[in-house]
Amino acid sequence: MSRSLPSNVRPLRPDMAAQSDALLSAAELSPEVALLVAQLFQSLADPTRARIMYALTKGEHSVNDLAQIAGISPSATSHQLKSLRDLRIVKFRREGTRVYYAVDDAHVAALFQEALHHVAHVIYALPDHATIR
Numbered sequence: 001m002s003r004s005l006p007s008n009v010r011p012l013r014p015d016m017a018a019q020s021d022a023l024l025s026a027a028e029l030s031p032e033v034a035l036l037v038a039q040l041f042q043s044l045a046d047p048t049r050a051r052i053m054y055a056l057t058k059g060e061h062s063v064n065d066l067a068q069i070a071g072i073s074p075s076a077t078s079h080q081l082k083s084l085r086d087l088r089i090v091k092f093r094r095e096g097t098r099v100y101y102a103v104d105d106a107h108v109a110a111l112f113q114e115a116l117h118h119v120a121h122v123i124y125a126l127p128d129h130a131t132i133r
Helices: 014-025 031-044 047-058 063-070 074-086 106-123
Strands: 090-095 098-103
Touching (some): 047 098, 074 090, 074 098, 098 106
Antiparallel strands (some): 090 098
């Protein structure tokens, strides 16, 4: 899972909002965008990473804290976090010798929360209430 964003993919600047809107309203996904979407979902398709992501949606955590939460070694946790970081799903900061992780942006947290809402609907057989834009 150590895939990085392609070199031609850059963070969106405010003056690029029209391009973002065009991407969201396109009739179909380009192969490049489809690959990025698939990589995003693939990165979350692991129970260990799902536990890590759930913790990070609640707030920033150190690698050691995340290792304890996920029930794996700090080294294995760092490996999981690197793959998430490469796809800009999580970000990190250093404080002395400790490294702290958080979700990269609100979109990532919202995506994960939507997945949890879907799971709740499946588990409890709740009716659909979302409107797809």
